[in-house]
Amino acid sequence: MTRFSPTTIISGGSRGLGLAIASRLLERGDRIATFSRSGSAALLDLASRHPGRVHHEHLDAADSAAVRRFVANTVEAFGRVDHCVANAAVAAEGVLATMADADIDAMLSVNLRGAIVLVRECVRQFLAQPRTLPDAAAGSVVVVSSVVAARGSPGLAVYAATKAGLEGFARCLAREVGTRGIRVNAVAPGFLSTELSATLSDADRERIVRRTPLGRLGATGDIVGAIDFLTSPGAAFVTGQTLTVDGGGAA
Numbered sequence: 001m002t003r004f005s006p007t008t009i010i011s012g013g014s015r016g017l018g019l020a021i022a023s024r025l026l027e028r029g030d031r032i033a034t035f036s037r038s039g040s041a042a043l044l045d046l047a048s049r050h051p052g053r054v055h056h057e058h059l060d061a062a063d064s065a066a067v068r069r070f071v072a073n074t075v076e077a078f079g080r081v082d083h084c085v086a087n088a089a090v091a092a093e094g095v096l097a098t099m100a101d102a103d104i105d106a107m108l109s110v111n112l113r114g115a116i117v118l119v120r121e122c123v124r125q126f127l128a129q130p131r132t133l134p135d136a137a138a139g140s141v142v143v144v145s146s147v148v149a150a151r152g153s154p155g156l157a158v159y160a161a162t163k164a165g166l167e168g169f170a171r172c173l174a175r176e177v178g179t180r181g182i183r184v185n186a187v188a189p190g191f192l193s194t195e196l197s198a199t200l201s202d203a204d205r206e207r208i209v210r211r212t213p214l215g216r217l218g219a220t221g222d223i224v225g226a227i228d229f230l231t232s233p234g235a236a237f238v239t240g241q242t243l244t245v246d247g248g249g250a251a
């Protein structure tokens, strides 16, 4: 008997956390569809190691029509969509008083509207297709938030607003689609060593490590386990939750 191979959409799979999630879920047998504005050698390498199981498109998450086409193209390529991980985000750091409209718009349109549109397209597909997941679920959604949504951090007010918005979105949607067999959760990582956090000063890095009970900054590998779990039958009774993965909490 051939093993069921779920199709998982991950936005922003070219590097950082998205790439790490893609790699882990390919190892567990998923087919992966992902998009980003640019490609990367690492993603090409991953695709070459898993022939026929990676679909990648170049597009901007702020372009709703392109996101809609991407989900349709994924269904054309793989026949269905089983899980959706809304991961792509941008972070423009700076105090609110001097922040440009363009930076505010970019964060709202990519982190919040882009994620919402992607999830809407996936939910439509979950509702339209026959249920074939091992736990008879129609599909699952994970939105990638950040600890700053709940904890706050100077210079990240607008970014935090997008992440807090996503968490509220996930909680409400979980109630809306639960009876249709769709689970919706959020994962809130602490600071990770990726391009997104490259602007973190050495002093800030040291302060976070000092205040983290597990005594180090997180790595992408620390977060993928949570995503793997939330998109697995093991999480069949988990919905509407935010799972914080931050080494115990840097205050």
Ligand SMILES: NC(=O)c1ccc[n+]([C@@H]2O[C@H](COP(=O)([O-])OP(=O)(O)OC[C@H]3O[C@@H](n4cnc5c(N)ncnc54)[C@H](OP(=O)(O)O)[C@@H]3O)[C@@H](O)[C@H]2O)c1
Residues within 6 Å of the ligand: 011, 012, 013, 014, 015, 016, 017, 018, 035, 036, 037, 038, 039, 059, 060, 061, 062, 086, 087, 088, 089, 090, 110, 144, 145, 146, 147, 188, 189, 190, 191, 192, 193, 194, 195, 196, 197
């Ligand atoms: N790094 C951290 O410390 C940290 C902490 C907490 C939460 N997070 C969250 O974790 C997630 C992943 O972050 P990361 O650190 O892996 O970031 P990253 O290294 O900057 O990667 C972001 C990914 O999203 C894509 N992306 C960004 N803007 C896009 C757009 N407009 N359209 C399409 N794709 C776009 C990027 O590709 P292109 O640039 O080529 O488009 C890239 O693939 C984000 O939701 C972030 O908020 C990160």
